Amino acid sequence: MEKRVTFSRWTIGILFAVPQLFLIFTFFYWPAGQAVYWSLTLQQPWGGGNIWVGLDNFRSILSNADYWNSITASLIFAAISTGLAMFIALVLAALTDRQLAGSWLYRVVLIWPYGIAAPALALAFRFILAPEAGFMAVVNQVWPGFWDPGLDGTDAMASIIVAFSWKYVGYNFIFFLAAFQAIPRSLIEAAAMDGSGVLRRFWDIQFPLITPTIFFLLVINITESFQDSFGIVDIMTSGGPANATNLMVYKIYSDGFKGLDYSGAAAQSIILMVLIVALTIVQFRFIERRVHYR
Amino acid sequence: MASIAIRGVKKNYAKTQVVHGVDLDFASGEFVVILGPSGCGKSTLLRMIAGLEEISDGTIAIDGTVVNKLEPRERGCAMVFQNYALYPHMSVAQNIGYSLKVSGVPSVERNQRIQAVARTLELEQLLDRKPMALSGGQRQRVAMGRAMIREPKVFLFDEPLSNLDAKLRVQMRSEIRKLHRRLNATSVFVTHDQVEAMTLADRLVVMNGGRVEQVGTPGEIYTRPASRFVATFVGAPAMNILEGTVELDGLWLLGGSRRLGMARAGLPVGTKVAMGIRPEAVRLVAPGTPSALDATVDLVEELGAGRVIYVDLDGAPFSVMTSEAVHPEPGSTVGLKISPDDMHFFSSETGTRLDVFKASVPEPAL
Numbered sequence: 332m333e334k335r336v337t338f339s340r341w342t343i344g345i346l347f348a349v350p351q352l353f354l355i356f357t358f359f360y361w362p363a364g365q366a367v368y369w370s371l372t373l374q375q376p377w378g379g380g381n382i383w384v385g386l387d388n389f390r391s392i393l394s395n396a397d398y399w400n401s402i403t404a405s406l407i408f409a410a411i412s413t414g415l416a417m418f419i420a421l422v423l424a425a426l427t428d429r430q431l432a433g434s435w436l437y438r439v440v441l442i443w444p445y446g447i448a449a450p451a452l453a454l455a456f457r458f459i460l461a462p463e464a465g466f467m468a469v470v471n472q473v474w475p476g477f478w479d480p481g482l483d484g485t486d487a488m489a490s491i492i493v494a495f496s497w498k499y500v501g502y503n504f505i506f507f508l509a510a511f512q513a514i515p516r517s518l519i520e521a522a523a524m525d526g527s528g529v530l531r532r533f534w535d536i537q538f539p540l541i542t543p544t545i546f547f548l549l550v551i552n553i554t555e556s557f558q559d560s561f562g563i564v565d566i567m568t569s570g571g572p573a574n575a576t577n578l579m580v581y582k583i584y585s586d587g588f589k590g591l592d593y594s595g596a597a598a599q600s601i602i603l604m605v606l607i608v609a610l611t612i613v614q615f616r617f618i619e620r621r622v623h624y625r
Numbered sequence: 626m627a628s629i630a631i632r633g634v635k636k637n638y639a640k641t642q643v644v645h646g647v648d649l650d651f652a653s654g655e656f657v658v659i660l661g662p663s664g665c666g667k668s669t670l671l672r673m674i675a676g677l678e679e680i681s682d683g684t685i686a687i688d689g690t691v692v693n694k695l696e697p698r699e700r701g702c703a704m705v706f707q708n709y710a711l712y713p714h715m716s717v718a719q720n721i722g723y724s725l726k727v728s729g730v731p732s733v734e735r736n737q738r739i740q741a742v743a744r745t746l747e748l749e750q751l752l753d754r755k756p757m758a759l760s761g762g763q764r765q766r767v768a769m770g771r772a773m774i775r776e777p778k779v780f781l782f783d784e785p786l787s788n789l790d791a792k793l794r795v796q797m798r799s800e801i802r803k804l805h806r807r808l809n810a811t812s813v814f815v816t817h818d819q820v821e822a823m824t825l826a827d828r829l830v831v832m833n834g835g836r837v838e839q840v841g842t843p844g845e846i847y848t849r850p851a852s853r854f855v856a857t858f859v860g861a862p863a864m865n866i867l868e869g870t871v872e873l874d875g876l877w878l879l880g881g882s883r884r885l886g887m888a889r890a891g892l893p894v895g896t897k898v899a900m901g902i903r904p905e906a907v908r909l910v911a912p913g914t915p916s917a918l919d920a921t922v923d924l925v926e927e928l929g930a931g932r933v934i935y936v937d938l939d940g941a942p943f944s945v946m947t948s949e950a951v952h953p954e955p956g957s958t959v960g961l962k963i964s965p966d967d968m969h970f971f972s973s974e975t976g977t978r979l980d981v982f983k984a985s986v987p988e989p990a991l
Contacts, residue, residue, distance in 0.1 A: 517710035520677050525724035525771070526698035535723070539714045 363604070369597035381594070388598035397574060398582070398599070402606075405557060405579045408492060412560075413552040416496040417545070420503030425533060427504075428511035438508060444501040449562030456494040457567050480568065484575025487568045491576055494563045495556060503548050510544035511537060542622040550614055557607055579603050627701065627778035627811050628653045629674065633683035636669050636835075643669055645835040646683065651813065651828075656805050658814045660822040661832035662858070667815045668783055670832070674813060675781050676700050687779060703772035704781040708788060709764045711756035711771075718743075718752040721770040742770045745804075762793045769801075773808070780805075782814040786821060798824055819859050823847070831855045849969075853976035856901045856969055862933055862944045864901045868973060871896040879939050883918055897973035904933065904946040906967035909953075910960040917960035922953045936961070 370388050372381040392398050427437050444452065459465045462479040471478050480487040514537060522532045561580045564570060570577035570585060577585070580603065587596025629651040636644035644666040651657045659667040672678040674685055676697035684691050692700045703724075711720050718739050719726075725735045743749045746766045756764055765785065772780060782801070786794045802825055805812050816822050822829055823843040831838045831846060831854075839851035850856035856864045869878040873894055877883070912919050920936035920943060931948040936959065945961065953959050970979040 515708065515710065517706045517708055518712060520675075520697075521704070521706060521710035521771075522712075522723070523677065523697045524675060524702065524704045525775075526727045527723075528696075528698075531727060535727075536712060 366597045366600050369594055370601050372594055374593040374597075384594075388594050389602070392595060392598055392602070397577075400574055401577050401579050401582045404488070404575065404577060408488065408495075408560060408576075408578055409553050409556040412492045412495045412499070412556050413549065415492065416499035416552055417503055417548055419496065420500045420507050420548075421545075423500070424504050424507030424511055425537070427508055429529075438505060441501040441504045444498045447498065449498065449559060450566045452498055453491075453494055453563040453566035456490065456497070456563075460490045460493070460567075480572075482572055484572055487572060487576045491560065491563050491567055491578075494567060495560055498559075499552055499555065503552070506544050506548055507541065510541040514540050546614070546619055546622045549618065550611055553610055553614070554607055557603060579606075627688040629779065629811060629813070630686040630689075631670075631674075631683070632686075634670070634673060634680055634685060635682035636666065636673060636678065637681045642681075643835050644673075644681075647832075647837055649830060649837065649840065651811055653811055654809045656802075656812045656814065656825060656827045657830060658816060658822040658826035658828075659830045659832060660816060660819060660859070663817055665832045666835040667817075667832050671704075671781055671783055671813060671815045674700075674779070675702050675704050677704075701778040702781050703775050703777035703779070704783065705768045705772050705785040707784040709756075709768040709785075711764055711767055713756055716753050716755055717748060717759070717767050720756065720767055721748075721774055723771070724775045738774055742774045745773070746770050761789050762797065765789060765793075765797055769804070773804070776808075777810060780808075780810050780812040782812065782816075784816055785814075787816070787818070794821070801825065819861065823859070831858065833858070849978070850901075851978050853899055853901070853971040856971065860903060862904050862946060864903050864969070865907075865943045866971075867900045867902075867938070867941060867943075869898055869900050871898060876900065879941055883939065898979060899971045899973050899976075901969035901971060902963050902967055904944040906964070907945045907947075908962040908964075909934070909945060909947055909949065909951055910962045912958040912960045914960045914962065917962045919958055919960055922955050922957050922959055924955060925952065934959070 369381070371383065371385060373384045373388070374381045423437075423441070460467050460478075460480060462468060462471055462481065467478045478486055480490045518536055518540075519532055522536045527535060557578075558580055560578050561584065564576055564578055564581040565584070568576040570581050579599065583596045583599045583603065586592045586599065629649075631647055631649040631651075634644060634647045635642060643664075647666075647670060659670065661667045669678055673680050674687075676692065676695060676699075680693050684693055686692065687700055687702070712723065715723065718736075721742055722735050722739045725738060730738075739752070740749070743752055746769060748763070748766055748770060751759065751763060751767075756767065759767065765788075768785065785801075786797055789797060798821060801814075814822075814825055826843050828840065829843050829846050830840050833854050839846055839855045841849075841851075846855060846859055850859065850864075853866065857866060867878045869876045871894055876898070878900065910917050918938060920938045922934060923937050923942075924935040926933040926935070931946055932952070934945045934947065934951075934953060936943050936945065938961075943961070945959075971977060972979055
């Protein structure tokens with residue numbers, strides 16, 4: 332039986348596809364195309380047209396130390412927050428998988444952080460991590476001056492990493508738990524019969540079998556850490572202190588809308604896009620080889 | 626080789642009890658088959674021996690050591706699972722050798738032992754393949770190899786043949802039997818297939834509803850079933866059961882419509898019994914033969930070597946298996962001759978066997 336839908340005239344098929352194509356074009360290709368165009372021109376801050384400048388915007392950005400600092404900060408943020416969010420979620424999911432009773436509760440509760448808008452959770456963490464009043468104030472009481480994200484760039488970076496990881500732990504947990512539960516129980520039991528202890532079973536059996544999920548989450552987490560970090564940075568640190576947390580996505584916003592350098596911001600967007608695409612390609616090229624698809 | 630002693634073992638899941646106190650002894654080197662319908666607790670019992678399920682009450686001892694609190698790996702058992710449970714990301718060789726790798730056997734010795742097992746099971750050509758690339762029968766053999774390589778004291782089989790097609794199942798059955806004869810390790814095999822059970826077992830344990838119904842050799846179970854359940858569960862087609870009442874002049878069957886002349890042998894008049902007769906023990910005779918029961922033919926099933934004739938005995942279904950070249954037409958009447966020696970009697974209330982009737986009394990003239 333032919334399961335595919337077939338149309339007698341190809342025009343009908345095209346008509347069905349048009350609304351979707353229209354949406355994709357309007358919201359993805361058109362803005363992306365515009366950004367490419369703007370990045371090659373110089374936009375007047377108060378209107379009045381733009382002048383074609385070729386690659387001048389890129390040259391000026393890439394010769395700016397502030398921008399390289401922003402790239403470094405973004406990469407550090409991406410690496411640590413992805414690692415943290417994935418590791419914590421993996422451990423939680425592995426523990427939950429072993430003790431199935433009540434796991435539905437964890438599943439419901441742990442997805443909530445992902446449902447919270449980034450600025451809202453950033454505000455919460457701003458209070459929690461405030462040096463003078465929050466949880467960290469207790470630590471400061473014991474070691475005065477130990478923690479102050481308003482002055483210390485490392486502390487500020489740690490704050491946004493904690494906030495971002497907290498959000499993505501829940502997201503990753505759901506996927507990890509589903510992956511663990513998709514492993515047939517009898518495989519674990521067979522390994523137990525073969526003399527393998529809990530940790531050994533995890534490394535020899537469960538871990539290799541969830542590599543597709545790990546890979547998927549790695550791609551998603553890294554991509555999101557470049558993009559979804561905006562709200563957190565904006566509320567918690569505004570890129571400071573001294574540009575320590577001025578991540579690429581935040582710098583685009585502050586240069587473009589606060590500094591009114593539209594063309595420079597457009598060029599930065601293009602660089603960010605290229606960087607994410609390149610990272611994703613690298614992951615597919617080099618990490619996916621180690622994935623066992625069942 | 627090891628003996629297994631099971632004492633008063635129970636299993637509860639939350640509020641439901643699935644195994645209600647089982648006492649069994651398996652001798653060293655014995656091949657025991659646990660047979661029962663699904664949900665009778667046979668797999669649960671096996672998994673408690675393996676250490677995959679906690680024992681709620683009672684003790685299980687392997688070679689005299691109580692293993693209740695021991696981890697699976699400390700019990701010296703190997704298990705073959707129903708769905709084989711091969712590690713999908715490992716090659717056949719890695720699957721077979723995994724237990725040796727875990728216990729730290731050096732790779733040279735490990736490879737030798739993998740080769741030896743592979744030779745026994747004719748898997749040498751497949752050692753580099755992944756389980757995905759194997760047929761059902763090959764996967765089954767890899768699962769066997771994985772259990773064999775550890776040279777365990779006890780082999781546990783959890784319905785290992787039920788995923789195979791009929792022909793392969795018969796072949797693997799005899800291979801398992803041969804393997805047992807060679808390795809001579811105590812084996813416990815769980816199945817719901819009575820042919821598998823009869824052919825494999827040194828001793829058969831029939832379970833129902835979380836209880837052991839009967840333990841015995843396949844022959845004993847077939848010829849002297851201890852309960853109505855065992856009688857109808859073992860044997861194909863199933864044993865015919867006719868309800869009846871003990872009266873002064875014999876046994877009245879089917880609400881008093883048919884009478885068999887029997888000695889009462891001590892049972893009080895009015896006792897309700899279930900009379901069982903195996904289809905293969907019934908002889909077909911001409912209708913109207915004295916002391917035979919007349920019945921109407923419903924359906925004839927041709928088996929090649931014989932025939933199963935389904936008849937209607939005053940509304941009660943009844944089957945006869947015969948190897949004689951008789952082909953009664955559906956709707957015709959046949960006579961059924963039943964020898965008292967072939968009859969089994971079970972209490973109508975409890976279903977337990979009653980060994981009371983044996984001699985026939987002369988048929989009184991009606």
